[in-house]
Amino acid sequence: MTLREMQPGQKARIEKVDARQPGVVRLMVLGLIEGAEIQFENAAIGGDPMEISVFGTAISIRKQQAGYFSVSPLVSNG
Amino acid sequence: MAETSTIYVPVEKIGIRRRVSTTLAIIGNPNSGKSTLFNRLTGLRQTTANYPGVTVEKHSGTVQLESSAIELVDLPGIYCLGGHSADERIAVDVILGRMADTHAPSGLLMILDATQLYQGLYLLQQLMEMQVPIIVALTMTDVATAKGIDISIEVLQRQLGGIQIFPVVATTGRGLEALKTALESVAESAPPQVPESWPELSKTADRLIQQTSTPMQRIDVIQALLHPDSFHSKPLEQQLGSQFVTDSRYALFGVEPPQAVEARHRYQWVRTVLGEVQRQAPMLERFEAKTLRWLNRPWPATVLFFAVMALIFQAVFSWATPMMNGIDAAAATMSAWVAAHLPAGAISSFITDGVIAGVGSVVIFLPQILILFLFIIVLEDSGYLARAAFLMDRVMRSVGLSGQSVIPMLSSFACAVPAIMAARVISDRRARIATILAAPFMTCSARLPIYALLIAAFVPDESVGWLNLQGLVLLGLYLMGILGGLTTAWLLKRTALRGPKPDFAMALPEFRWPNLQTVSIKLMDRVRIFLRRAGTIIFVVAIIVWALAYFPRAGGIETGMQNAVLQVESTLTGAPLAEELLRIENEAAAAQLAQSFLGRAGKFIEPVFAPLGWDWRVSAAVIAGFPAREVVVAVMGTIYAVGDKAEVTSLVDKLRSATWPDGRPVFTLPMVLGLLLFYAWCLQCAATLAVIRRETNSWRWPIFAWTYMTVLGYTGALLIYQIGSRL
Numbered sequence: 001m002t003l004r005e006m007q008p009g010q011k012a013r014i015e016k017v018d019a020r021q022p023g024v025v026r027l028m029v030l031g032l033i034e035g036a037e038i039q040f041e042n043a044a045i046g047g048d049p050m051e052i053s054v055f056g057t058a059i060s061i062r063k064q065q066a067g068y069f070s071v072s073p074l075v076s077n078g
Numbered sequence: 079m080a081e082t083s084t085i086y087v088p089v090e091k092i093g094i095r096r097r098v099s100t101t102l103a104i105i106g107n108p109n110s111g112k113s114t115l116f117n118r119l120t121g122l123r124q125t126t127a128n129y130p131g132v133t134v135e136k137h138s139g140t141v142q143l144e145s146s147a148i149e150l151v152d153l154p155g156i157y158c159l160g161g162h163s164a165d166e167r168i169a170v171d172v173i174l175g176r177m178a179d180t181h182a183p184s185g186l187l188m189i190l191d192a193t194q195l196y197q198g199l200y201l202l203q204q205l206m207e208m209q210v211p212i213i214v215a216l217t218m219t220d221v222a223t224a225k226g227i228d229i230s231i232e233v234l235q236r237q238l239g240g241i242q243i244f245p246v247v248a249t250t251g252r253g254l255e256a257l258k259t260a261l262e263s264v265a266e267s268a269p270p271q272v273p274e275s276w277p278e279l280s281k282t283a284d285r286l287i288q289q290t291s292t293p294m295q296r297i298d299v300i301q302a303l304l305h306p307d308s309f310h311s312k313p314l315e316q317q318l319g320s321q322f323v324t325d326s327r328y329a330l331f332g333v334e335p336p337q338a339v340e341a342r343h344r345y346q347w348v349r350t351v352l353g354e355v356q357r358q359a360p361m362l363e364r365f366e367a368k369t370l371r372w373l374n375r376p377w378p379a380t381v382l383f384f385a386v387m388a389l390i391f392q393a394v395f396s397w398a399t400p401m402m403n404g405i406d407a408a409a410a411t412m413s414a415w416v417a418a419h420l421p422a423g424a425i426s427s428f429i430t431d432g433v434i435a436g437v438g439s440v441v442i443f444l445p446q447i448l449i450l451f452l453f454i455i456v457l458e459d460s461g462y463l464a465r466a467a468f469l470m471d472r473v474m475r476s477v478g479l480s481g482q483s484v485i486p487m488l489s490s491f492a493c494a495v496p497a498i499m500a501a502r503v504i505s506d507r508r509a510r511i512a513t514i515l516a517a518p519f520m521t522c523s524a525r526l527p528i529y530a531l532l533i534a535a536f537v538p539d540e541s542v543g544w545l546n547l548q549g550l551v552l553l554g555l556y557l558m559g560i561l562g563g564l565t566t567a568w569l570l571k572r573t574a575l576r577g578p579k580p581d582f583a584m585a586l587p588e589f590r591w592p593n594l595q596t597v598s599i600k601l602m603d604r605v606r607i608f609l610r611r612a613g614t615i616i617f618v619v620a621i622i623v624w625a626l627a628y629f630p631r632a633g634g635i636e637t638g639m640q641n642a643v644l645q646v647e648s649t650l651t652g653a654p655l656a657e658e659l660l661r662i663e664n665e666a667a668a669a670q671l672a673q674s675f676l677g678r679a680g681k682f683i684e685p686v687f688a689p690l691g692w693d694w695r696v697s698a699a700v701i702a703g704f705p706a707r708e709v710v711v712a713v714m715g716t717i718y719a720v721g722d723k724a725e726v727t728s729l730v731d732k733l734r735s736a737t738w739p740d741g742r743p744v745f746t747l748p749m750v751l752g753l754l755l756f757y758a759w760c761l762q763c764a765a766t767l768a769v770i771r772r773e774t775n776s777w778r779w780p781i782f783a784w785t786y787m788t789v790l791g792y793t794g795a796l797l798i799y800q801i802g803s804r805l
Contacts, residue, residue: 019338023581026505028341029158030585031196035349045376049471049481051586055196055352056227058586060468060481065581 004066006040012071013037021068030059100265101149101181103172106189107197108155109587111217114248116152117595143262159204160301184265185211192222199348208297209269213242213260220247226359234355239271249593275347290317303327304336383469390453398445409438435715436620447523451604454492455597461587471582477564478571480582483513490520494766498773506580512567515783518766519563521556524708528757531711535730536750558758619709623702626676639666691749691799707762748802752795760791
């Protein structure tokens with residue numbers, strides 16, 4: 001599954017980033033890299049762009065780029 | 079002999095300005111509380127200038143300490159060093175002392191946001207590799223505590239090789255004294271030990287340095303390795319050959335982009351450090367956090383965005399009215415006083431119609447501009463502008479731009495000049511130029527005077543449903559500006575600036591209450607700039623226009639008037655006489671203006687603007703407004719005041735009674751709407767043209783922008799007038 005398919009409020013860990021795709025490096029510099037635990041917070045109307053939080057910082061990411069991040073869902077303990 | 083006495087004055091009572099001994103640079107992530115801390119440390123002792131040759135603003139200020147003073151250079155907020163944006167480049171150049179007119183800093187003050195250690199430590203790690211002394215100010219500790227984040231400063235310090243860390247709360251000033259004391263000795267402290275998160279990179283860099291013939295800085299070699307196909311890599315490739323550098327790169331990064339590999343290595347280190355340093359206590363989500371989260375949901379957020387925009391426009395127009403009436407009354411009183419105390423003639427006319435009317439008609443808009451800038455600054459400081467960019471990304475994408483263009487465009491509602499400079503955060507060159515050319519379409523504060531005047535004079539103050547018709551016309555003008563700008567960007571992105579769609583990756587800062595000091599410092603800065611313009615450019619233009627409207631005086635008209643006066647005085651008495659005298663005087667004044675330099679220029683150009691329904695007076699005012707559009711109202715004030723010296727009536731009444739020679743009113747509704755649209759679309763601002771020239775580094779774009787917008791404004795006004803007059 002990719003970040004693109006996540007549901008609002010869902011948590012996941014990033015497993016693999018396709019760094020060679022356009023627009024991905026800048027997101028990696030902001031901290032979206034393998035091993036990071038993320039949460040899908042909100043989206044704009046239409047679901048695009050998405051708001052992802054990583055270590056307490058919210059980052060905006062477009063659906064197209066979200067498709068380049070493979071994630072594994074984490075079971076929420078709350 | 080007078081007895082001498084000694085007066086003792088405590089040292090602190092004398093305004094001692096200690097000599098600046100060292101320069102430090104302050105650096106940190108965007109929204110890390112950097113500006114707040116900078117303002118807190120320097121107070122009002124700061125200056126804003128531009129770095130030579132580039133468009134990044136240079137903020138610097140002085141920190142007064144116990145026994146010395148320090149110059150503090152505020153670097154732009156960035157996430158990493160050595161990227162492609164101007165901001166990131168400047169940071170490296172300033173730190174290494176390569177920037178002309180800026181002292182090489184003897185150390186760095188790094189701002190680390192306690193709620194965003196993750197990104198902060200990434201930048202800090204890069205800075206530590208530059209081998210300059212660093213101390214860290216840990217900001218937002220209060221916010222972090224409220225969120226249940228527990229940070230062990232001792233452990234962090236140990237992990238960072240003993241770097242000094244000072245927790246501060248910039249808003250209240252807690253921890254500031256300890257930080258100030260430490261600032262004095264930063265320069266003497268040794269550069270930090272680099273945490274070896276990626277030994278291979280440093281080793282490769284050191285190996286390459288040994289092979290170069292002219293020595294290079296280690297950071298430059300690292301940047302060259304990390305950024306192929308950029309200005310960073312050229313010096314190294316020239317020395318060692320591009321194939322050799324490419325091979326070294328391949329050994330380090332494989333086939334992936336170097337920066338991606340860098341991010342993996344550095345964040346791995348950051349996560350290890352965070353694991354030791356930071357504990358997140360389980361927290362019940364508080365009411366505010368819940369509310370904010372709900373407000374960030376798609377529909378509430380979008381509704382809120384439009385509500386905020388509506389509130390701003392409402393405020394600009396209704397809150398400012400009492401203040402504006404006050405300024406208007408004061409100007410009228412001054413004019414009346416001068417007219418009563420000075421003999422009629424050139425000097426009296428100069429002071430009342432030139433100086434007071436000219437400057438007064440600009441200063442009157444200060445309340446509106448103040449309110450508008452206040453809102454923009456508060457939105458920026460609270461982090462809401464980034465949220466707006468997020469919400470509007472989809473819309474901007476449809477015209478080939480990204481959400482990054484929203485911030486310059488929103489700022490453009492205050493003034494296009496800082497907005498065009500704000501476009502430098504856009505990494506994609508084509509998107510940046512398209513944004514720069516769209517920004518001047520947004521309704522800036524300088525357009526408000528003419529909008530306010532014409533709407534108040536010619537749009538009925540009626541209600542349409544629960545909306546006010548005047549407000550509706552104003553809203554329409556704002557929408558026409560947005561429409562013009564977005565269409566322009568769309569057209570450009572399909573023709574001259576065709577290219578791949580720009581990406582959109584940005585951090586969304588949390589909402590935070592704006593800091594009073596930061597907001598007031600920024601607001602005072604804007605007001606100062608506005609008043610300086612009103613006091614210089616606009617004042618000078620108003621005076622020149624007055625002179626052009628007053629001279630040359632035709633002797634024939636004067637004698638003609640005196641003869642006519644003698645004639646009516648011998649035939650009439652009482653009220654009819656006074657009425658007739660007034661009529662003669664007005665006609666003489668109008669005749670004087672018609673043959674003045676300005677009148678002649680207006681008449682010369684009148685045929686060009688006649689299809690738009692403008693007479694020579696409107697044409698003259700429009701021509702005079704090309705250097706700076708805010709003078710138009712002043713020019714109209716002068717033109718109509720000079721033409722009617724009988725009594726002080728407001729400009730609105732004068733415009734309403736303006737007629738063509740055959741008695742038809744000049745200002746019909748179609749003509750006024752066309753004139754308004756002309757102002758919405760026309761680029762009447764020399765400062766904007768200059769900043770476009772500087773930002774795009776070519777004359778091509780300002781010339782294009784001016785021609786394009788003038789033609790567009792003319793055509794729009796022509797269509798509205800011609801169609802509207804036939805309805």
